Structures are given as structure tokens and as C-alpha cells.
Amino acid sequence: MDHAADTFRTDLMTITRHVLNEQSRHPESRGDLTILLSHIVLGCKFVASAVNKAGLAKLTGLAGETNVQVPQGEEQKKLDVLSNEVFVNALVSSGRTCVLVSEEDEKATFVDPKLRGKYCVCFDPLDGSSNIDCGVSIGTIFGIYMIKNQDTVTLEEVLQPGKDMIAAGYCMYGSSCTLVLSTGNGVNGFTLDPSLGEFIMTHPDIKIPPKGKIYSVNEGNAKNWDTPTAKYVEKCKYPTDGSSPKSLRYIGSMVADVHRTLLYGGIFLYPADKKSPSGKLRVMYEVFPMSFLMEEAGGQSFTGKGRSLDLIPTDIHERSPIFLGSSDDVEEIKALYAEEA
Ligand code: AHM
Numbered sequence: 001m002d003h004a005a006d007t008f009r010t011d012l013m014t015i016t017r018h019v020l021n022e023q024s025r026h027p028e029s030r031g032d033l034t035i036l037l038s039h040i041v042l043g044c045k046f047v048a049s050a051v052n053k054a055g056l057a058k059l060t061g062l063a064g065e066t067n068v069q070v071p072q073g074e075e076q077k078k079l080d081v082l083s084n085e086v087f088v089n090a091l092v093s094s095g096r097t098c099v100l101v102s103e104e105d106e107k108a109t110f111v112d113p114k115l116r117g118k119y120c121v122c123f124d125p126l127d128g129s130s131n132i133d134c135g136v137s138i139g140t141i142f143g144i145y146m147i148k149n150q151d152t153v154t155l156e157e158v159l160q161p162g163k164d165m166i167a168a169g170y171c172m173y174g175s176s177c178t179l180v181l182s183t184g185n186g187v188n189g190f191t192l193d194p195s196l197g198e199f200i201m202t203h204p205d206i207k208i209p210p211k212g213k214i215y216s217v218n219e220g221n222a223k224n225w226d227t228p229t230a231k232y233v234e235k236c237k238y239p240t241d242g243s244s245p246k247s248l249r250y251i252g253s254m255v256a257d258v259h260r261t262l263l264y265g266g267i268f269l270y271p272a273d274k275k276s277p278s279g280k281l282r283v284m285y286e287v288f289p290m291s292f293l294m295e296e297a298g299g300q301s302f303t304g305k306g307r308s309l310d311l312i313p314t315d316i317h318e319r320s321p322i323f324l325g326s327s328d329d330v331e332e333i334k335a336l337y338a339e340e341a
Pocket residue numbers: 103126127128129130218252253254255257270280
């Protein structure tokens with residue numbers, strides 16, 4: 001009897017092994033995406049480790065007035081600024097990117113021609129900033145596009161519709177560190193095993209339930225909502241078809257709210273309101289990657305006007321309303337917007 005195998009899984013599907021397997025489905029591939037993804041994975045591990053130490057580093061700072069984790073004379077970097085630096089360095093050094101769009105940088109970064117590759121990566125290095133200081137889950141979100149000619153790439157070429165993405169994912173820094181990825185062939189989830197320093201496949205082929213029992217929205221904005229959103233949330237609480245009311249869950253970190261929606265089903269909404277007519281969430285590095293994952297998992301994503309992935313952004317930091325989740329639940333909000341039109 002194999003005692004080792006009783007206690008340990010010995011044949012692990014690491015994220016690298018999975019991406020290499022995916023690559024072998026494309027005989028023409030030269031492994032560029034595999035290399036790029038391994039640099040993104042490195043960035044996620046680095047940020048996971050920084051997030052875990054953040055509370056401790058801050059406490060040490062408060063106790064001794066200076067932070068012993070930071071070399072003398074240097075100020076402690078905020079976690080979101082640090083995370084941005086980590087990802088910019090990881091992506092540039094992969095040699096596979098030509099343009100980077102980050103929520104932290106006002107302008108797109110055009111990579112030094114000597115280090116250019118064919119991909120554009122749009123990312124939010126640390127989303128959910130209001131949750132950083134209280135230790136609640138936060139995350140990194142990314143979407144990847146292919147650029148036709150890396151040497152002559154312009155900003156216009158970066159403003160592609162979400163449906164043209166070739167891969168997207170997020171990493172959630174929570175009670176465990178989970179990376180969810182799609183390269184356009186379904187969605188898989190990997191959990192970081194801290195003792196191995198490897199992401200191991202724990203959620204193969206994620207499919208969102210067709211209908212859910214949870215709605216997720218910042219109800220504090222209700223007084224400014226438009227009629228379809230207000231009607232929809234009213235229906236969640238007071239259903240008229242004999243079904244049970246839905247439960248409300250709202251963390252305020254898109255990664256965590258979308259992760260729960262993907263696994264348990266239901267709907268996540270960040271609608272437009274009178275104060276923010278385009279909603280809050282950013283098209284290129286929040287709405288698009290999450291919509292890509294949602295569709296790959298069998299769900300839907302809607303902007304209030306149409307399919308989210310059909311949007312063509314005109315600015316790298318553009319915002320859009322978003323309603324995403326279980327297909328039947330998103331159908332209901334689509335019907336309410338159709339009534340209004
Ligand atoms: P951030 O980029 O400043 O962190 O804002 C994005 C976050 C999302 O993670 C989350 O879905 C949303 O903002 C929550 O906003 P609100 O606090 O208005 O409910």
C-alpha cells in the first residue's frame with residue numbers, strides 16, 4: 001500500500017502544467033502566452049506575500065514609530081503602489097508584452113522596443129482598496145490581448161472590444177489565495193499551496209449555476225438608481241412569482257464578490273446611478289476580464305444596453321455599468337431594461 005499517496009496527492013496539476021497542456025492544443029504556439037502567464041503568476045505570489053505581511057508591517061511601524069521592514073530613509077510603499085510595481089516589472093521582464101494598461105497609471109505604458117512581445121495586458125494590480133486596511137479579501141484582475149504589430153502598436157489598437165481578449169483572470173488574496181483563469185477554453189481555479197509556492201488546480205472547469213439565490217450590490221446607492229435596477233432589486237427582496245427572496249451578500253471587493261457569484265451563482269451589480277451615469281467599474285481591467293470569465297463559465301454579463309464584451313472603449317480608464325452572473329438572473333435584468341427602452 002502506498003502510504004505517501006494516502007496522505008499526499010502526488011500527481012499535482014499545477015497552473016504551469018495546465019497552461020502547458022492548453023498550449024499543446026495549439027501546435028503553432030511558441031509558448032509566449034505560457035511565459036507571459038508564468039510572469040503574471042509570479043506577480044500574484046509576490047502580492048499575496050506582501051498582502052499577508054501588510055498588517056504585521058504596519059503594526060511594527062506603529063509600535064516603534066519607524067517600520068523595521070523598510071530600509072532606513074525609505075517610506076513604506078502603499079500596498080497598491082507596490083503591487084503595481086511588481087506587475088509592471090513582471091510583465092515587462094517577460095519580454096512578451098508591448099503595452100500595459102494599469103488602473104494605477106494614468107497613461108498606457110509602451111514597453112521599450114528591445115523588450116517587446118505581442119501581448120497587451122490590462123490589469124488592476126490591487127482591486128478593492130477600501131478593504132486593504134481591515135484585512136478583507138482583495139485581488140488582482142487581468143485581461144490579455146494580442147497586438148498585430150508590436151513595433152508599430154498605437155493606443156487605438158489597445159482599445160479593443162472585450163470579446164477580442166485571448167485570456168483573462170483574477171487572483172483573490174483572501175482566506176486562501178485563489179487564481180481563476182480562462183484562456184478561452186473554460187474556466188479553472190487554482191489555490192496557492194504556500195508550502196510548495198505553487199498554484200494547484202482545485203476548481204476544474206468552473207460552471208456557474210444557471211440561477212442563483214444571492215444578489216450583490218451596494219444598496220447605499222439605491223436613492224440614485226434608475227428604474228430597471230430599482231425594480232430588479234425590489235424583485236430580489238419581494239419576489240412576485242412565489243419564489244423565495246434572494247440573500248444579499250456584498251463585500252465591496254469586485255474579485256471576492258465575483259468569485260462567490262461564479263461558485264455559488266446569483267448576480268453582481270454595479271449599476272449606473274444619477275451621480276455616476278457610467279457606474280464605477282472600469283471597462284478594460286474590471287468589466288472585461290470578469291465578463292470574459294463569466295461567459296466562459298456559462299453565465300452572462302450585461303451593461304444595461306448590451307453584452308459587456310461587445311463594448312468598444314474610447315479611453316483606457318472608461319467606466320461602465322455592469323450586471324453579471326447566472327444566466328437566468330441576468331436575463332431578468334435584461335428584460336427590465338428592454339421594458340424601459
Ligand atoms: P477600487 O479600484 O478603488 O478598489 O474600486 C473598485 C471596487 C471594486 O472592487 C468594488 O466592486 C467596488 O469598488 C465597490 O464600490 P463601492 O464601495 O462603491 O460599493
